[in-house]
Amino acid sequence: GNGYEAWLGYPRPASASSEHSPVTPYHSIIAAEQDEVTGTAVAELVRGLSSLLGSAPLVAADALSAANRPCIAIGTWGGGNPLVEQVFGGDPPRLASPEGYAIRSSEAHSCIAIGADAPAGLLYGAFHLLRLLGTGAPLEALDISSKPANRLRMINQWDNMDGTIERGYAGASIFYEQNRIKDDLQRVEDYARMLASVGLNAISINNVNVFAVETRLITAEMLPDVARVADIFRKYAIRSFLSINFAAPMEIGGLDTADPLDPAVREWWRERAAEIYAAIPDFGGFLVKADSEHRPGPFTYGRDHADGSNMLAEALSPYGGLVIWRCFVYNCKQDWRDRKTDRARAAYDHFTPLDGRFHDNVILQIKNGPMDFQVREPVSPLIGAIPATHQVVEFQIAQEYTGQQRHLCYLVPQWKQVLDFDTLSRGEGSTVKAIADGSLYGRAWGGIAAVSNIGDDPNWTGHLLAQANLYGYGRLAWNPELSAEDIAQEWAQLTFGPMEPVVETVCRMLLDSWSIYESYTAPLGVGWMVNPSHHYGPNVDGYEYSMWGTYHFADCGGIGVDRTTATGTGYAAQYNGSNAERYEVLESCPDELLLFFHHVPYTHKLHSGTSVIQHIYNAHFEGVEQARGLLAQWQELEGRLNEQLYSQVAGRLKEQAEHACEWRDIINTYFWRKSGIPDELGRVIY
Numbered sequence: 001g002n003g004y005e006a007w008l009g010y011p012r013p014a015s016a017s018s019e020h021s022p023v024t025p026y027h028s029i030i031a032a033e034q035d036e037v038t039g040t041a042v043a044e045l046v047r048g049l050s051s052l053l054g055s056a057p058l059v060a061a062d063a064l065s066a067a068n069r070p071c072i073a074i075g076t077w078g079g080g081n082p083l084v085e086q087v088f089g090g091d092p093p094r095l096a097s098p099e100g101y102a103i104r105s106s107e108a109h110s111c112i113a114i115g116a117d118a119p120a121g122l123l124y125g126a127f128h129l130l131r132l133l134g135t136g137a138p139l140e141a142l143d144i145s146s147k148p149a150n151r152l153r154m155i156n157q158w159d160n161m162d163g164t165i166e167r168g169y170a171g172a173s174i175f176y177e178q179n180r181i182k183d184d185l186q187r188v189e190d191y192a193r194m195l196a197s198v199g200l201n202a203i204s205i206n207n208v209n210v211f212a213v214e215t216r217l218i219t220a221e222m223l224p225d226v227a228r229v230a231d232i233f234r235k236y237a238i239r240s241f242l243s244i245n246f247a248a249p250m251e252i253g254g255l256d257t258a259d260p261l262d263p264a265v266r267e268w269w270r271e272r273a274a275e276i277y278a279a280i281p282d283f284g285g286f287l288v289k290a291d292s293e294h295r296p297g298p299f300t301y302g303r304d305h306a307d308g309s310n311m312l313a314e315a316l317s318p319y320g321g322l323v324i325w326r327c328f329v330y331n332c333k334q335d336w337r338d339r340k341t342d343r344a345r346a347a348y349d350h351f352t353p354l355d356g357r358f359h360d361n362v363i364l365q366i367k368n369g370p371m372d373f374q375v376r377e378p379v380s381p382l383i384g385a386i387p388a389t390h391q392v393v394e395f396q397i398a399q400e401y402t403g404q405q406r407h408l409c410y411l412v413p414q415w416k417q418v419l420d421f422d423t424l425s426r427g428e429g430s431t432v433k434a435i436a437d438g439s440l441y442g443r444a445w446g447g448i449a450a451v452s453n454i455g456d457d458p459n460w461t462g463h464l465l466a467q468a469n470l471y472g473y474g475r476l477a478w479n480p481e482l483s484a485e486d487i488a489q490e491w492a493q494l495t496f497g498p499m500e501p502v503v504e505t506v507c508r509m510l511l512d513s514w515s516i517y518e519s520y521t522a523p524l525g526v527g528w529m530v531n532p533s534h535h536y537g538p539n540v541d542g543y544e545y546s547m548w549g550t551y552h553f554a555d556c557g558g559i560g561v562d563r564t565t566a567t568g569t570g571y572a573a574q575y576n577g578s579n580a581e582r583y584e585v586l587e588s589c590p591d592e593l594l595l596f597f598h599h600v601p602y603t604h605k606l607h608s609g610t611s612v613i614q615h616i617y618n619a620h621f622e623g624v625e626q627a628r629g630l631l632a633q634w635q636e637l638e639g640r641l642n643e644q645l646y647s648q649v650a651g652r653l654k655e656q657a658e659h660a661c662e663w664r665d666i667i668n669t670y671f672w673r674k675s676g677i678p679d680e681l682g683r684v685i686y
């Protein structure tokens with residue numbers, strides 16, 4: 001009742017009268033294999049069915065008497081489950097992935113069979129079937145096969161060992177307290193279920209900013225505890241990774257350098273790798289933030305990021321480990337008076353010259369936009385610009401700049417826009433998703449990573465509806481072709497039960513929410529009008545005269561960052577062909593990114609026909625009305641869902657509507673003062 005079960009509660013339809021009620025006749029499970037992950041798959045089926053049926057299903061190793069049909073049979077091809085073999089016949093579907101699965105129903109055998117090449121596929125197949133049951137989908141004539149589009153489907157925890165979470169908006173860490181890994185890891189196990197249920201297969205368990213204590217996670221002192229965490233994730237077919245501190249050889253190794261070309265440093269990392277793999281044989285590898293925001297890195301020694309990552313890759317390679325190296329590298333001591341230095345350029349400028357130099361087990365992780373997870377940014381031009389390098393795209397599920405899980409902001413539509421973007425890097429059809437999944441350039445590794453939005457709040461995400469972002473991220477990482485609408489609907493059905501009008505209302509609210517948040521915050525792609533450091537709430541000049549490279553350049557004449565080649569920073573030229581032209585030229589630049597690329601007078605007319613200044617006023621007034629509308633829509637549902645869930649969300653929506661007013665008034669008044677141009681409708685308070 002408090003949201004803890006998230007989308008895995010499979011609520012037994014209260015009103016059997018509901019036309020969609022998922023009444024399942026499947027009350028037994030046949031599973032012949034004994035391995036750990038298959039065991040998890042069976043246990044999940046048992047849990048899900050128990051709650052849907054109201055009583056535990058029977059589990060048996062071989063075909064049961066006819067009286068126990070209909071049943072669910074689950075097993076790998078050739079794994080000895082007679083029913084799986086009968087249902088799929090001698091020629092099972094070719095899944096072309098150890099994580100793929102097939103589900104087929106057979107009336108003749110009175111059975112639904114889940115088959116796969118390997119146990120991980122069975123786990124994903126089991127969750128798929130539960131999703132069908134939980135959403136009340138028809139079960140006759142099922143013939144499904146599915147495999148993940150992306151090989152790496154990763155979650156990044158930004159948890160610190162003192163129990164805090166960098167950019168965490170839902171309580172404290174579920175992994176750590178008082179500089180130790182917790183003794184009780186029940187919540188970690190429940191989290192592993194959530195991640196596996198949406199198909200995620202990798203996790204880094206500590207913040208990318210690795211400080212003193214976390215540096216020691218790779219030492220004998222802490223590895224037994226890390227192994228306990230990895231043991232849990234392994235059951236759910238999830239590989240564990242650690243973020244490392246590039247200066248670890250000095251900070252904990254007693255060396256006087258961390259130079260990646262120094263033989264003693266290389267040897268030190270090899271020894272660490274040996275030690276880690278002795279404790280965790282299937283350890284995933286390292287996630288690295290280097291030379292970024294005061295973190296150490298190879299630049300200190302005059303080396304580049306290929307030298308740095310290759311050194312770690314060499315240490316991990318005997319064990320099949322990966323180095324996931326972040327491209328969030330920029331100078332955070334920029335001077336705002338220098339209009340030619342542009343933080344947006346940095347990732348591309350640093351990494352394109354290195355293409356082709358990375359070892360096979362190095363993957364570059366690229367933030368979706370060139371700046372930093374703003375509500376609106378163009379797609380990072382680095383994606384597609386390093387064809388000879390493995391790359392994964394990084395999203396932020398945690399709503400750092402999108403309302404911090406106090407405001408509703410369903411991010412799946414934003415992520416879809418990124419994944420569908422055509423980079424034109426190899427002509428038309430060079431979409432981000434085809435680059436991320438490795439197919440466009442024939443890369444062996446690729447995928448998607450995202451910063452988690454969970455903490456130890458009872459409902460995991462603070463705002464209950466923010467669970468939809470975690471759910472949607474996983475579903476999209478598995479299959480980027482799913483629509484934002486379908487994902488929203490699935491999530492709402494699984495969370496609240498497949499009943500109207502709850503599902504319809506929740507979906508509408510989710511789908512409208514990104515645009516609502518955008519409309520009352522920083523306008524037209526300019527970003528950054530937030531309070532420094534914690535990043536919540538409006539602050540018009542908070543970052544304007546600081547060193548972080550995050551400016552809007554508003555003055556009495558106009559606003560926006562000139563990133564054109566002719567008169568600006570030249571960032572727009574990092575795009576290919578017609579993308580570059582579209583952004584360079586004022587007339588063709590899309591309204592929503594106008595101020596990201598151009599500095600324009602307030603009177604500049606948008607494609608919509610409205611002037612920039614009037615658009616700012618209008619959008620902020622409309623945004624507030626729409627935020628109030630979210631609350632009103634939710635209030636319509638009072639009495640139709642669990643009281644605790646209802647009031648959790650109502651509380652957040654009320655706060656959102658109030659804070660939206662603060663955004664509106666501060667932003668609008670600021671621009672009136674800057675521009676001296678009043679609101680045509682006379683609404684703005686001076």
Ligand code: BDP
Pocket residue numbers: 166167208209289293328372373400
């Ligand atoms: C920014 C966050 C900062 C992170 C950094 C990163 O404000 O806390 O450490 O990104 O991604 O969004 O490394």
